[in-house]
Amino acid sequence: MDTRQLKTLLAIRSHGTFAQAADVVGLTPSAVSQQVHALEDELRVTIFDRSTRPPQATPEGLQVIEMAEDILRREEDTRASLRGDQIAGTLMLGSVRSSALNLLPSALVELRHRYPGLKPSLRISLSSTLIADVAAGRLDAAIVAEHVGFPSALRWSPFVREPLWLIAPREMGAQDPIELLNTRPYIRFHSNVPLANLIDTEISRLGVVTNDVAEIDTIGSIVTCVRQGLGISVVPHAALQDPEGKDITRLPFGNPQVTRQIGIVERTVSPRGEIIARLHGVLSELCGTYGLARTAVADSA
Amino acid sequence: MDTRQLKTLLAIRSHGTFAQAADVVGLTPSAVSQQVHALEDELRVTIFDRSTRPPQATPEGLQVIEMAEDILRREEDTRASLRGDQIAGTLMLGSVRSSALNLLPSALVELRHRYPGLKPSLRISLSSTLIADVAAGRLDAAIVAEHVGFPSALRWSPFVREPLWLIAPREMGAQDPIELLNTRPYIRFHSNVPLANLIDTEISRLGVVTNDVAEIDTIGSIVTCVRQGLGISVVPHAALQDPEGKDITRLPFGNPQVTRQIGIVERTVSPRGEIIARLHGVLSELCGTYGLARTAVADSA
DNA sequence: GATCAAATCCAGTTTTTCTGAATTTAATAA
DNA sequence: TTATTAAATTCAGAAAAACTGGATTTGATC
Numbered sequence: 001m002d003t004r005q006l007k008t009l010l011a012i013r014s015h016g017t018f019a020q021a022a023d024v025v026g027l028t029p030s031a032v033s034q035q036v037h038a039l040e041d042e043l044r045v046t047i048f049d050r051s052t053r054p055p056q057a058t059p060e061g062l063q064v065i066e067m068a069e070d071i072l073r074r075e076e077d078t079r080a081s082l083r084g085d086q087i088a089g090t091l092m093l094g095s096v097r098s099s100a101l102n103l104l105p106s107a108l109v110e111l112r113h114r115y116p117g118l119k120p121s122l123r124i125s126l127s128s129t130l131i132a133d134v135a136a137g138r139l140d141a142a143i144v145a146e147h148v149g150f151p152s153a154l155r156w157s158p159f160v161r162e163p164l165w166l167i168a169p170r171e172m173g174a175q176d177p178i179e180l181l182n183t184r185p186y187i188r189f190h191s192n193v194p195l196a197n198l199i200d201t202e203i204s205r206l207g208v209v210t211n212d213v214a215e216i217d218t219i220g221s222i223v224t225c226v227r228q229g230l231g232i233s234v235v236p237h238a239a240l241q242d243p244e245g246k247d248i249t250r251l252p253f254g255n256p257q258v259t260r261q262i263g264i265v266e267r268t269v270s271p272r273g274e275i276i277a278r279l280h281g282v283l284s285e286l287c288g289t290y291g292l293a294r295t296a297v298a299d300s301a
Numbered sequence: 302m303d304t305r306q307l308k309t310l311l312a313i314r315s316h317g318t319f320a321q322a323a324d325v326v327g328l329t330p331s332a333v334s335q336q337v338h339a340l341e342d343e344l345r346v347t348i349f350d351r352s353t354r355p356p357q358a359t360p361e362g363l364q365v366i367e368m369a370e371d372i373l374r375r376e377e378d379t380r381a382s383l384r385g386d387q388i389a390g391t392l393m394l395g396s397v398r399s400s401a402l403n404l405l406p407s408a409l410v411e412l413r414h415r416y417p418g419l420k421p422s423l424r425i426s427l428s429s430t431l432i433a434d435v436a437a438g439r440l441d442a443a444i445v446a447e448h449v450g451f452p453s454a455l456r457w458s459p460f461v462r463e464p465l466w467l468i469a470p471r472e473m474g475a476q477d478p479i480e481l482l483n484t485r486p487y488i489r490f491h492s493n494v495p496l497a498n499l500i501d502t503e504i505s506r507l508g509v510v511t512n513d514v515a516e517i518d519t520i521g522s523i524v525t526c527v528r529q530g531l532g533i534s535v536v537p538h539a540a541l542q543d544p545e546g547k548d549i550t551r552l553p554f555g556n557p558q559v560t561r562q563i564g565i566v567e568r569t570v571s572p573r574g575e576i577i578a579r580l581h582g583v584l585s586e587l588c589g590t591y592g593l594a595r596t597a598v599a600d601s602a
Numbered sequence: 603g604a605t606c607a608a609a610t611c612c613a614g615t616t617t618t619t620c621t622g623a624a625t626t627t628a629a630t631a632a
Numbered sequence: 633t634t635a636t637t638a639a640a641t642t643c644a645g646a647a648a649a650a651c652t653g654g655a656t657t658t659g660a661t662c
Contacts, residue, residue, distance in 0.1 A: 001376065003302045004650095019608055031651050033610060038650090045383050053608065053659045060383055067379040070438035071372050075302060077437065078368040082346050082361050097398075097425070105525035108515060112531060121491065121516040124398070128360060149357065190422065192363070214409065215391075215422040224406035230413060305619095320639055332620050334641055339619090354628040354639065 001042055003075060005035045006068035009047070012036070013065050017054040039064070091120045091275060094130040094142035096193065097218065100160065100238060100262045100283070104143075107282045114278060127193060134265050141266040141276045143283075145194045150265060157294050158263035159280050160287040162237035164199065165250040169229045177251045181208045185231030187222050190215035195260055199234045202254045223248065236260060237290060261292070302343055304376060306336045307369035310348070313337070314366050318355040340365070371439050392421045392576060395431040395443035397494065398519065401461065401539060401563045401584070405444070408583045415579060428494060435566050442567040442577045444584075446495045451566060458595050459564035460581050461588040463538035465500065466551040470530045478552045482509045486532030488523050491516035496561060500535045503555045524549070537561060538591065562593070 004025075011021035012032070022032045040047050047061035057065060091111075095101055101124070108120050123139070130142035135151050150156050166177045168184065181203065188210065189196050203210060213231050216222050219239045226233050227248055234253045264283075266276050277294060284291035305326075312322035313333070323333045341348050348362035358366060378391070392412070396402055402425070409421050424440070431443035436452050451457050467478045469485065482504065489511065490497045504511060514532050517523050520540045527534050528549055535554045565584075567577050578595060585592040 001304045017608065018610095027650095028652055029609065030611085030653075034650075037610095043380065043383065050609075051659085055609080063379055063382055066438070067375055070375050073437050074368055074371050074375070074439065077433075078364055079344065081364055082344065101519070101522065102525075105517075105522045105531075106529060108517075108522075109526060109529045109531045112514065119513065119515060122522065123518050128363065132360065149353075192367070212420065213413065214420060216409075217424050218402070221402065221406045221409075221423065224403075225409060228406060228410045230406075230410045318639065319641095328619095329621055330640065331622075331642085335619075338641095351640075352628085356640080 001039065003072060005039050006072055008032055008035050009039065009065055009068045010072065012048075013057065091118055091272065092123075092139045092141075093120055093279075094123045094125055094133060094139045096127050096130065096142075096144050096262075097124055098143070098145065098195070098236070098238075098262055100143055102238065102241070103283055103286045106286055107279055110282045111275065111279060115275060118275065131265055134267060137267070140272040141264050141279070143262060144265050146261040146263070147194060147265075153267055154265050155268045156263050156265040157280055158261040158292050159284040159294070160238075160263075160290050161259050161261045161292055162287070162290045164202075164234055164236055164253040164258045164260060165240060166232065166234050166253040167223065167226050167240070168232040168249045168251075169226060170247050170249055171229070172232070172249060175251075177253065178206060178208060180232055180251070181206070181210055184211070185213040186210035187214045187216060187225055187231045187233040188212045189217070189219065189222060189233065189235070191217040195236065198258060198260055199253075202258050203234075206255065238287070263292075302340065304373060306340050307373055309333055309336050310340065310366055310369045311373065313349075314358065375438060392419055392573065393424075393440045393442075394421055394580075395424045395426055395434060395440045397428045397431065397443075397445050398425055399444070399446065399496070399537070399539075399563055401444055403539065403542070404584055404587045407587055408580055411583045412576065412580060416576060419576065432566055435568060438568070441571065441573040442565050442580070444563060445566050447562040447564070448495060448566075454568055454570075455566050456569050457564050457566045458581055459562040459593050460585040460595070461539075461564075461591050462560050462562045462593055463588070463591045465503075465535055465537055465554040465559045465561065466541060467533065467535050467554040468524070468527050468541070469533040469550045469552075470527060471548050471550055472530070473533070473550060476552075478554065479507060479509060481533055481552070482507070482511055485512070486514040487511035488515045488517060488526055488532045488534040489513045490518070490520065490523060490534065490536070492518040496520075496537065499559065499561055500554075503559050504535075507556065539588075564593075 008021060008025050008027070011024045012018055015021050015024060018032045019029045022029045025032070036047060043064060045060045045064065046058050047064050048055035049058050095104060104122065108122065111118060111120060127144040127147060130139060130144055131147065131150065131154065133139040134142050135154055144156070146158065147156065166180060168180060172180070172184070189199060214225065216225065219235050222233045223235060223239055225231070240248065240250060264276060264280050266272070280294045284293060309322060309326050309328070312325040313319055316322050316325060319333045319337070320330045323330045326333070337348060344365060346361045346365065347359050348365050349356035350359050396405060405423065409423070412419060412421060428445040428448060431440065431445055432448065432451065432455065434440040435443050436455055445457070447459065448457065467481065469481060473485070490500060515526065517526065520536050523534045524536060524540055526532070541549065541551060565577060565581050567573070571577070581595045585594060
């Protein structure tokens, strides 16, 4: 299915006849006729009722036309975005929507104690955006997960290495994790972030085929859905620390149990080095058992 | 731009190398290479950074990949619909990061009960993005706050009208709200969303000049910072419902007390009308006192 | 029934896509 | 640093798809 076909379809809808649409898209009427037939063959649907002149869109045809609109609009949005552009005093911090976000309020309070004149500004975004923003100087630092290929001008220092847990509603009781994953309704963490990939990769590696019943892109909502019996899922340790995680069965995920790291990415040369080091220390302490000390020269890749 | 190219792109993303993607889509590596080049030429963008092996998607490339996902999903939904599959398939939902997000897990569980073949997919994003996505057909519906200027093809139905509270650490005790706002350290909800504007506008209207000590763009983090003594702030009712809001002083914000509405935005013509109406009902019930019933013809502007 | 414009059919031409072999290139091991 | 290997790219020809243009058919109108 080609966007040129879809453009022709919309031109027919707009101008009423195949012949006029042909003028608009710069083809012959014959080509237009063939394009529509090709689309009908591919989708196995009759888009136009040709017993009238001009042909009338069928109800199914209207659906295809609406889809054409959506697809072309989506394409145009992406083209516009690819042409687009972008955009500073205060400690500019970013964080992904990870469970580590729960630690940030405490950490910010601690930073304020230590540096009373500091005004933290916290923004939540996707890790790729945050990394780019740190590199570009729009953020002083950002909290992101382990990532492949940080730019060489950036340094990433993990402050936590936490395990992943397979979680199930308490009434499911404790069973073999593989058995659970293979048989129970699975709520998939569907997001373009390393954690989602980490989970999916390990599930593949374990040779499991999950029965996905939902896709949700916030871990907190996943935990609540599991607790309410919608199914099972996989979440990082910190997500089970608040009261929401109390009545949930947890089993080690992965063989050996999979862990993931979250850290702070900053520019290697930054006037904020001292504050960021302090932030790292606080966050590490707040993570308790799984906290990681800052290394003097943390490897960036 | 052809859907076959898009399928190839997703195969590359899924399997990691051009060669493996070629196997998956049934082409030669050469054809895959040429398809990607053709797409790059057409979109005038570099999708893959070829200085590594395997090639790595560029930030722009990731945008194109996301577009590819959306377009192929849209196509598949149309095919399913043309085949007569209705209340199965994926319900594409979006939500802003508002306190209403806490209600969604329960609502999704309820929907699954009612429509067992339904697979909800939940994505969190900014309201402007969500509205555009609903209009573009990328999402079936989204939960967003009251908004100026919804596109005419969309309908927004509020399910909750909740009050805003000025919150302070318990040890500050109860005082005049204006006095607090004028004197105490203020944590500003800094975000490009209607709620932030609503709060800032009312503060200006009250003739108050706040002493900003931090800017945070997640309400949950704000509540925690307030509880830990960083300062005072303004948050919607639902943010104080979980245990985090227990030890916090709350005072009516605004004169008269300011309220804000959250609702569901959907396309006026949508095959998902029945499900979305049901979702609206469930969310309204979950909001208790402040829940709003769905009106037959809710005004969209 | 006659007229007309639009849609379709048909066959040849042009363009695009693909294959397969040769070449280049990044990654890795020795 | 060199050798090896697998993956990506280039190249040229083959195959498939898309298009043109003329002939024919068909629905609408008078």
